[in-house]
Amino acid sequence: DGGITQSPKYLFRKEGQNVTLSCEQNLNHDAMYWYRQDPGQGLRLIYYSQIVNDFQKGDIAEGYSVSREKKESFPLTVTSAQKNPTAFYLCASSTGQSTNEKLFFGSGTQLSVL
Amino acid sequence: QKEVEQNSGPLSVPEGAIASLNCTYSDRGSQSFFWYRQYSGKSPELIMSIYSNGDKEDGRFTAQLNKASQYVSLLIRDSQPSDSATYLCAVIEGGGSQGNLIFGKGTKLSVKP
Numbered sequence: 001d002g003g004i005t006q007s008p009k010y011l012f013r014k015e016g017q018n019v020t021l022s023c024e025q026n027l028n029h030d031a032m033y034w035y036r037q038d039p040g041q042g043l044r045l046i047y048y049s050q051i052v053n054d055f056q057k058g059d060i061a062e063g064y065s066v067s068r069e070k071k072e073s074f075p076l077t078v079t080s081a082q083k084n085p086t087a088f089y090l091c092a093s094s095t096g097q098s099t100n101e102k103l104f105f106g107s108g109t110q111l112s113v114l
Numbered sequence: 115q116k117e118v119e120q121n122s123g124p125l126s127v128p129e130g131a132i133a134s135l136n137c138t139y140s141d142r143g144s145q146s147f148f149w150y151r152q153y154s155g156k157s158p159e160l161i162m163s164i165y166s167n168g169d170k171e172d173g174r175f176t177a178q179l180n181k182a183s184q185y186v187s188l189l190i191r192d193s194q195p196s197d198s199a200t201y202l203c204a205v206i207e208g209g210g211s212q213g214n215l216i217f218g219k220g221t222k223l224s225v226k227p
Contacts, residue, residue: 035217040122042202042217043158058214090157103215105157 003027006091006106012114013078013085021076021109023091031096032074033103036060037088046089049074050096078111086112116141116207120218128226133190135221137203140184146206147179147186152220153199162188193225 004025013019025032031050035043045058049068063082068074074093078085091106117140127133135149146165150158164170164177164186176189186205190197203218 040219042118042219043204043215044217045214048214102160102163103158105159108155108157 004091004093004104004106006089006109008109009107011109011111013111014114016080018077018079019111021078021089021091021111023074023076023106024072025074025091025093025104025106026072027093027104028071029093029095029104030071031094032068033092033094034058034064034066034074034076035090035092037090043090046076116144116205116216118203118205118216118218120201120203120221122219123222124224125221126224126226127193129193129195131193131225133193133197133223133225135188135190135201135203135223137186137188137218138184139186139203139205139216141205141207141216142181142184144184144205144207147177148204148215149175149177149186149188150202150204150217151199152202158202190223193223195225195227198223198225 007022033048034046037043044060046064047066049055052071055066055068065077089109092103094103119138149162151161152158162177164179170177174191178187200220200222202220204215207214207216
């Protein structure tokens, strides 16, 4: 079945630690996105990538980093510089030809601070 | 910063009633509008998109767009308990078909049996 797989479902971070959230898609989509969702809030864009080996900052990129070495994969690292990382993180993809089209979302990763 | 505003709710309606969800946006140049449904702890799923002024119907769902008033709404007819979820309004920043999606904070809908 085609889709987007995020792992892990739950992740705990210790003070000063970097953690990496995985996002893999087998939809052959060019564009991939990372969003952060806080309770009672909408989705805020962290980073996006329209093509392999290229990515752009979204509205809240500080304290995060990404890579796009393969079309299928767009991992997000939450660095120690992100002082308030507790949130629900959603990865999404689209064909990238137009943002009028549907975004396909993964099932999300809930990150909490120990 | 472009904004998308929604009442957070909760909006409570009885089963079988019409639920009306509203959204306003600040970017007058926006051309593309979307409604996503998100069940608690799950990822959003697209239920409607609308690009032209007027109404667009899909089953029990109707999206309404008024660009002059910068207002988009979602009507759910014959509401069911399974419609209980948070509904997110999203708007593409700027004009045209390219640009980032700006999401509202969502309206929580509760349909009572």
